Amino acid sequence: MKINKVYVVLLLLALVAPFFLYPVFLAKLLCFALFACAFNLMLGYVGLLSFGHAAFLGTGGYITGWLMMNSGMTPELAILLGTVSAGALGAIYGKLSVKREGIYFAMVTLALSQLVFFIYLQAPFTGGEDGMQGVPRGNLFGMIDLSDNINMYYFVLAVFLFGFWLIHRTIHSPFGQVLKAIRENEPRAVSLGYNVNDYKWVAFTISAALAGLAGSTKTLVFQLASLTDVHWHMSGEVVLMTLVGGVGTILGPVVGAGVIVTMQNYLSGGELGNYLHIIMGFIFVVCVLAFRSGIVGEFQKVWKRNFG
Amino acid sequence: MATFLGINLFGLFGQLLVGLINGSFYALLSLGLAIIFGLLKIINFAQGAMYMLGAFAAYLALQYMGINYWASLVLVPLAVGLVGVLMERFLIRPIANEDHLYSLLLTFGFALMLQGVFTHMYGSSGLSYSIPEALRGGTKLPFMYLPDYRAWIICASVVVCGLTWWMIEKTKLGAYLRAGTENPQLMQAFGINVPLIVTLTFGFGVGLAGLAGVLAAPIYSVSPDMGSNLLIVVFAIVVIGGMGSIGGAILTGLGMGVIEGLTKYFYPEASNTVIFLVMVIVLLLKPAGLFGKEA
Numbered sequence: 001m002k003i004n005k006v007y008v009v010l011l012l013l014a015l016v017a018p019f020f021l022y023p024v025f026l027a028k029l030l031c032f033a034l035f036a037c038a039f040n041l042m043l044g045y046v047g048l049l050s051f052g053h054a055a056f057l058g059t060g061g062y063i064t065g066w067l068m069m070n071s072g073m074t075p076e077l078a079i080l081l082g083t084v085s086a087g088a089l090g091a092i093y094g095k096l097s098v099k100r101e102g103i104y105f106a107m108v109t110l111a112l113s114q115l116v117f118f119i120y121l122q123a124p125f126t127g128g129e130d131g132m133q134g135v136p137r138g139n140l141f142g143m144i145d146l147s148d149n150i151n152m153y154y155f156v157l158a159v160f161l162f163g164f165w166l167i168h169r170t171i172h173s174p175f176g177q178v179l180k181a182i183r184e185n186e187p188r189a190v191s192l193g194y195n196v197n198d199y200k201w202v203a204f205t206i207s208a209a210l211a212g213l214a215g216s217t218k219t220l221v222f223q224l225a226s227l228t229d230v231h232w233h234m235s236g237e238v239v240l241m242t243l244v245g246g247v248g249t250i251l252g253p254v255v256g257a258g259v260i261v262t263m264q265n266y267l268s269g270g271e272l273g274n275y276l277h278i279i280m281g282f283i284f285v286v287c288v289l290a291f292r293s294g295i296v297g298e299f300q301k302v303w304k305r306n307f308g
Numbered sequence: 309m310a311t312f313l314g315i316n317l318f319g320l321f322g323q324l325l326v327g328l329i330n331g332s333f334y335a336l337l338s339l340g341l342a343i344i345f346g347l348l349k350i351i352n353f354a355q356g357a358m359y360m361l362g363a364f365a366a367y368l369a370l371q372y373m374g375i376n377y378w379a380s381l382v383l384v385p386l387a388v389g390l391v392g393v394l395m396e397r398f399l400i401r402p403i404a405n406e407d408h409l410y411s412l413l414l415t416f417g418f419a420l421m422l423q424g425v426f427t428h429m430y431g432s433s434g435l436s437y438s439i440p441e442a443l444r445g446g447t448k449l450p451f452m453y454l455p456d457y458r459a460w461i462i463c464a465s466v467v468v469c470g471l472t473w474w475m476i477e478k479t480k481l482g483a484y485l486r487a488g489t490e491n492p493q494l495m496q497a498f499g500i501n502v503p504l505i506v507t508l509t510f511g512f513g514v515g516l517a518g519l520a521g522v523l524a525a526p527i528y529s530v531s532p533d534m535g536s537n538l539l540i541v542v543f544a545i546v547v548i549g550g551m552g553s554i555g556g557a558i559l560t561g562l563g564m565g566v567i568e569g570l571t572k573y574f575y576p577e578a579s580n581t582v583i584f585l586v587m588v589i590v591l592l593l594k595p596a597g598l599f600g601k602e603a
Contacts, residue, residue: 096588099595100595102409112583115588118580118584119581121580232540244445277424280417280424284416284417285417285418288414289402
């Protein structure tokens with residue numbers, strides 16, 4: 001019950017937030033929160049560190065952006081196709097990368113995402129270095145005008161809640177239990193007769209599709225799809241968000257994304273903007289050395305000790 | 309113009325040379341990664357940043373202290389290696405017993421910081437370092453013109469890689485190192501200071517990246533992000549070769565450089581991606597890598 005109350009409070013906050021804060025900023029925050037949640041499904045619940053999730057974020061973004069500009073599709077269809085494309089790429093990618101474990105998995109995913117980066121850099125439809133600019137937001141279901149920022153925000157919130165619910169369902173399903181078993185003791189899961197690689201592969205595909213969903217939505221919010229979203233820096237950022245918030249906690253990535261996106265927004269305008277990467281690297285080092293449970297993880301520990 | 313079966317030999321050999329030079333850097337970097345991985349079971353994400361640090365150190369040493377290229381070639385790898393030693397001792401060792409993914413993230417964060425500091429101080433446009441006097445000439449070969457400096461890079465890399473291989477596979481020190489890889493507890497029980505060996509190995513692996521940085525300074529522009537893009541390619545190479553053997557790391561590095569060079573000649577559009585594509589093929593056919601040992 002305790003957790004449910006937390007969800008209700010957060011949902012209420014999310015519903016009233018656009019009346020106090022800039023809706024586009026909030027929408028950005030939700031997109032990254034979804035991206036981090038999708039990433040955390042792999043790292044937190046399967047124990048595999050993907051260093052290439054930017055490829056899915058970017059794929060979702062480019063496909064949706066291209067469809068909105070060239071096909072006259074309604075946004076929900078463009079987002080759906082963007083998500084499916086990212087999921088399909090994830091399925092291919094996953095087949096290759098689950099063959100290797102641990103550190104190799106990180107390197108394989110990073111290398112594959114660099115391959116995707118170069119393809120988008122050279123492919124004519126992405127606009128290369130300039131990216132796709134001026135992507136129209138369109139009318140949701142042909143009726144609701146998304147160029148209104150408030151409408152856009154509530155649509156993004158709905159998308160986020162859907163993604164979050166799906167991840168929550170996945171983790172708390174029998175399938176999710178097997179994933180956790182793989183994380184805790186892979187040889188034992190194998191000896192119990194589970195085809196471990198297939199489980200990892202399905203989880204990877206779900207994670208990739210949801211990262212694509214985040215990217216598709218983000219493209220609509222900013223009306224822009226660019227190489228930044230496919231760059232390995234982005235893959236690193238999502239790792240940082242998850243780490244700061246708390247690996248393997250369901251709300252951790254949301255909190256982490258909130259902290260990092262707010263920090264970037266705050267810093268990039270001011271004098272400290274030049275130090276952004278130094279600060280992010282520093283947070284990485286500090287988190288790994290002294291704060292491995294992340295904000296939510298630490299909070300849960302304190303809660304358990306005092307009230308649990 | 310010399311042609312053979314419709315192939316422009318000047319162009320072909322030119323790209324082969326470029327490929328061999330890239331391969332020399334790949335070999336040095338993946339060798340460093342493999343040595344570190346052998347003992348610590350971690351991948352140093354900061355290896356690219358250390359390569360960049362090596363190039364900057366050579367540049368700064370010349371600019372502000374008048375230390376020439378030849379002295380830098382010795383001093384810079386030592387200095388970069390020292391940075392590695394400190395990094396291992398004070399950042400990596402405290403979390404040695406945690407999941408290895410944490411040490412990977414730590415080195416990644418360290419690399420971001422280092423790259424950020426240099427971007428802040430010197431901007432992201434590259435600086436140039438001139439080729440040392442003695443190596444400015446070149447030799448005319450039947451099908452190509454071979455600049456001395458380029459020949460020197462290939463020789464230096466092959467010699468350093470060869471010496472490292474010999475040291476690890478054939479000497480007593482190398483035997484300790486390999487024993488430490490197999491069974492650190494037993495080594496410790498025999499009275500060998502394993503933590504010291506680990507620290508020095510890390511320093512040596514990182515020093516190799518520093519050396520590669522000094523070698524690269526005169527031909528590539530010295531810039532803060534020179535290491536990060538290279539490192540991702542090196543990761544692909546490490547996956548292709550597997551990290552089971554030192555010799556494998558060296559051969560795969562050089563080989564992939566040559567393949568990249570050939571692609572630049574025959575199908576330039578794919579030159580950025582060919583190594584990643586080779587990685588995909590290797591993962592499909594031989595998941596453990598060409599020289600890999602683990603299943």
